[in-house]
Amino acid sequence: MAVQTSVLEVARPGPGGVVNVPEPPPELERAPLVANNRSFGWLSNRVASLSEDAAPVWWWILFIPSVLALAMLFLMMSYQISTGVGVWGNMHPVMWAWDIVNFVWWIGIGHAGTLISAILFLLRQRWRTAVNRAAEAMTIFAVMCAGIYPLLHVGRAWYDWWLLPLPNSNSIWPQFRSPLMWDVFAVSTYFTVSVLFWYMGLIPDLAVLRDRAKSRVRQFLYGLFALGWTGSNRHWSNYEKAYLILAGLSTPLVLSVHSIVSLDFSVSQLPGWHTTIFPPYFVAGAVFSGFGMVLTLLIPLRSMFKLQDIITMRHIDVMCKVTLLTGSIVGYAYLMEFFIAWYSGNPNERFHFENRALGPYQWAWLFMVSCNVLIPQLFWFKRLRQNLVVVFIISILVNVGMWFERFVIIVVSLHRDFIPSNWGYYRPTWVDICTYIGTFGLFFTMFLLFIRFLPLIAVSEVKGVTPQADPHHPLGGAKEGVHHA
């Protein structure tokens, strides 16, 4: 930091010549969002090179199994659609199982991206710029994985379009009282707006790639999607307005999509589902798992792509804190569910929650509580937040825990409800497992293609948060940015 301090001294002339501004104590000083005072050119080179250089070996090592898993997903889907839902383990009384567990889980993961890009944008959280592009891409791919399940899990997938309000000769309209209907709108709107938002943000960076492109194909394709971006003031002005509007549109969606998914459960009258705490609790859980997934993806990426200067330890630290916060909210919700079950005096409700903790699926509940509530508490310690191995492991456990949360809510609530003669015990089949693995194939195939062909970092925005981008900064305009070779 020595360089900066010296610049400060020079650049703050007071009325009486050189004023000696006292240095802030180091613990108050914020780490810069881009470390090592990287120049704009370096940022452009660094990010663009990821898609311009030949694919690294590790990329192929990840990509090939992902594509194979994706192929398996298609096989599993064909098998299920041609043969019947029975190839899964779903049963009476557990009519929803891994299909909806995975749907809610993937949707939850798809939460961080829009939260980062929209809400943090509106809140002027400048650190978001380093991670928002990847997080948004993650959101889109996660929603794609999620969207497969509701389309696939129905008994007659070829009639999925009946859930759309299409005029027909029988005048049969969808049932607007059904939360599944709301889901159709919530998820499709969320997906559409997320894609638009993501694409919108990509335009200036696509133009950079277009300008740097050496082959005709790249020039054409990047040029096509860059929509004739020249970087003129008018372009920038329109862009900023549109970005703000889309951020404003996306913000309620972040809250609505998972709230509505949670209504699938809370609208019903099943003990364990029928509860008003679900909408906020699901949103908190979704953000929690979304940040978990962002960490899981970015920690290896930043080192493999040598992006430590852009995705700094400060970013990691902030995301760990968000995880800690949302994890604690989730833990509070768990406690509150138990409290209400006891306080309401409803014996079915009480039985259900006791059965979660003590019944045949106790193991799932223990997984859930320890991964979601207990383990994230380690993030209270800065040393652990700074330890990438620990953070990486916890981020994976968060996602495991959140998977079990959905499993506990869906399967454990269904397996023992009002009438004891209905009780049963659910087990998944190999098709359930392979379909789930297949969605990872889809997710990683998409994500790996994304990091290969699109700017992984929102370069134009990151440039905006470098110290030299600040017009008031002595180096404003980055004309004299320090170039490290």
Place this chain on the structure above:
Amino acid sequence: MSAMGRIKDSMSITPQEQGRFKIGAGTASSPLPSGPGEQEAGTKPSPPLASRLLEPSLRQEDSGPVYWRGLDELAQTPQFREWVEREFPPGASEWADGTSRRDFLRLMSASLLLAGAGFAGGGCRRPVERVEPFGKMPEDYTHGVPQYYATAMPAHGSAVALVVKSNDGRPTKIEGNQLHPDSNGGTDRFAQASILDLYDPDRAARFAQGGNTRTPEAAFDFLEELGRKAGQNGGQGLAFLLERNNSPSRARLWKSLSDQWPQARWYVHDAVDLDIHRRAATLAFAKPVEPYWQLDKANVVVSLDCDFLGSEGDVHNHIRRFSQRRRLEKPQDTPIRLYLAESLMSVTGFNADHRLRLPGSAVVLLAAALAAELRKPGGSGVEALAKAAGVEVQWMAKWVAACAVDLAANRGHSLVMAGHRQPLEAHLLAHAMNAALGNVGQTVLFHSAPEAKAGGLPELAQALKAGEVETLVVLGGNPVYAAPADLDWAKTQRRAKTVVRLGYFEDETFPVCDWHLPAAHYLESWGDARTSDGTLVSIQPLIAPLFGGLTELEVLARIAGARVTDAYGIVRETFAGLCGTEAIEAAWRKFLHDGFLANSAAQPVEVSLNEAAVAEGLGRVKPPGALTKERLELTFHRDYRVDDGRYNNNGWLQELPDPVTKIVWDNVVLMSRKTALELGVKNSERVEIKLGEASVTGPVWVQPGMADYSVGLALGYGRRKTGRVGRNAGFDVYPLRTSAGPNIAIGGTVRAAGGTYAISCTQSHWSLEGRPIVREANLEHYRQHPDFAKELDAEGEELPVVAPFYPNPFDQLKQKGLHQWGMSIDLNRCVGCSACMLACQSENNVPIVGKDQVRRGREMHWLRIDRYYAGRPLGPKESPEAKKGFLETFRTEAEQQYEAWIDDPQAVTQPMLCQHCEAAPCENVCPVNATSHDQEGLNVMTYNRCVGTRYCSNNCPYKVRRFNFFDWNKRPIGKFYQGPFGHRAADEWDLLKMVKNPDVTVRMRGVMEKCTFCLQRIEQAKIAQKDKAGASGDVVVPSDSFTTACAQACPAEAIVFGNLNDPGSRVSKLKKMDRDYPVLKALLTKPRTTYLARVRNPNPAMPDYYSTPSSLEEIEQKMGGAH
């Protein structure tokens, strides 16, 4: 010949037969139609039958007012006619060109057809389905309107009077004959399921000699030759092996044959021997008689291991009578009280007020002690009994004394029954007690039952071994599978030079036969029988034999030398001798129409007890000796589903949950908790059961309420040679069953055989967990609190104090409905026999899914019988693996087997089906509106619209919705996972289609289904009423004029369905009763199905008396604390 070809042939009925069918037809026509003109006008002598069976649609002129298009039409003016002709400008209707309009259309359609053919060749299209019209239209036939015929099903020496529905010449549904004097129209499980046997693709379908197919003519020639030879030597070396059957025609043929050929020998054998009732009564009263129980006249019944509601003969009639005495209209009514001692937990055990868990071999001790107590209070014999029951002497003395006091207090209104598994001595003691209590002639009648001059299987074995039998004719039965093991029947039967067999399947006995003739189903054959009250009933065919099968009568007649057999003629001739009237033709027609001969019931015989025989029998009673884990008692029992094995290939019965264990597709080794604990085995573990040298291996099932050291083994499974349904189901226990101990054998051992066996059970949780789902109280409590069932609403169910925020749209909609359908189920009358489940399956085309899928929780029954146990002590103890205290509720299902409360449980049964909630939770969660409400209160399912999100099932608190996880109909069991590659064999498919009810959709995979309250029956009734109403506008279906399949089949009349808008309907009255309650009222689903609480009637003087039933105690204990 292909299967389809055979079916087509059999559907074409000869004109002669058609004539007979017409005689039998009895729906809308008068019983004795003499000509077509009389059809509608004929008075209906049988309103109950006629009203149950729906009217066909009427002719045009009856169907309402004629409308006109304008006043001119009414006036029929020429101008109007001109205008009709010339609606379009003049000339428009003519084609001016040389080519006529007709030619043009022809040309156009031909070219369209060509274009279409091009597409069709490569495109996707529906498979071609040919509808073949009648070559000759039968008289009185209206397409789509089912016809009903009275017939009967022979059953273990008795018969069940039936009315069978026929759609387009194929029988589709079986009902009881309500007109029959000894029937309320209810049936049993076997009758309901027997229709599936008719369409069994694995039936014996060919005449075979040494396993090779022969022409029927060759077989007939052989039979003729057989008869000629017998005629020459007086039947020397000829033996007949028959099953018990009370057909007068068979008896007549038998008699004439044995008169003709005195040297021929006759043997009768049944794997499950119900004849003991006759033998015992004959011995006890020194007269050839058999007992006829009149439970409806009894106040107190003591059953000595007599499962009269489950595995005895004539069960549906016992259930009817028993339930009649459990009807409770007001608190002052006193229901029948049942004392029962048994080793197995049985359906009767579910319904006992006092159940004594006693090894089967010790039941006779109870009989002796009770008899002694009746003779002289404080009598002896209790010590040995107490030891056998494993209780203290004091306790047992009190039990016997109080029971005896109760019996004595109800002289003439009590009944002691001994079960068919019990030895002769127990029966003699029961008869002696009934005689002493003055019950003879009151609650038990004796009908004359002359003994047939026939030997049993052991005698036949002896004769065979002695080489005295040259030709053995086996008519029915499957002796190679079911004969006592010591007879080694497969070898013994081979001693005969020639074995001829009439068999329904090519089963275990098939390879040991020289000639095998296919047997006809009772729905394919002419015959007669007597029901248990002695009434003569007719068996008339509804379809020509699908595979050219023969009946016993035909085989006997052919052996007797008839070249052309005419079972119809034989039966008619028998009838002529029995009907006792000159006007035979009229009587015969009425006999076929009604299905029975009026006033032909047997007259009770005056009897007096043969004291000497009883004393002698009493002298033979001796304690069976202590049972231990090294000396177990094995009870071989008739299975509730496959009987002695004869229904092994019946998918409906295989998939029917056993009424007690709720296990499907298997039999298990039943034992008590203590026995399992001592043997160190647990549920699903395979064990080897050894008796003497023989041993069999099967999986353990800890059954609540089993006597200690007693092991229950169901007959009829583990078939070595059976059809594709019964293959690999269960294990065979016949190798352990000898002529010495066919029912109860002592000295068996059980040891773990290693490994486990997957058991499919539809209800693995036993306890109600203190939830007021089934409500019951003791009679005393009910009298003090007639509203006890409603009071329990508040118990454990928090009732919302506010009305729902949004109005229910149905509240307005229902103002428009002419009818409001509802159902009431009386838990006090339901015994849990499960006949309703099969009736529903048959009526509503409910598919079977196989053992593996049931194990995955995917059975499809729209109606299920929930069975719960409750017992004291409520908390578990004694077993190391049982969870304690608070944790007990959270046990896994496997842990239940270790808990002490299951030793002496009380059981309750509850039919559970779609409750047709007025505020149905399933409806508002369906995103595509596939399930919705109609204005008559039905929660209806639109299969076509269903996409299968399954949300409705998740939100149904009763969990009565069923999902088609696979194409259950299109694919055979075992090939579900092959998807489009899993094809049913063509023969299977052809036959399977025939059993379907054409009025009910066959559902495809991916859609949800559930009980519809038999919507098709409702609609038929409404349409018929509309037709009848005509211009009068009286379209309200008359009270109780039809009912659902389950209610119709229920012999207990526990299920009542009807119109709630009609205050006079039975269901409306039942719903006004104080015992009426809805399940899960607090959810405000407002179900249309409500239940009447059960009232137990225990004797306060008994040592096992509790003032509250265990389930109520559990509710108070577990849910009371919630407030």
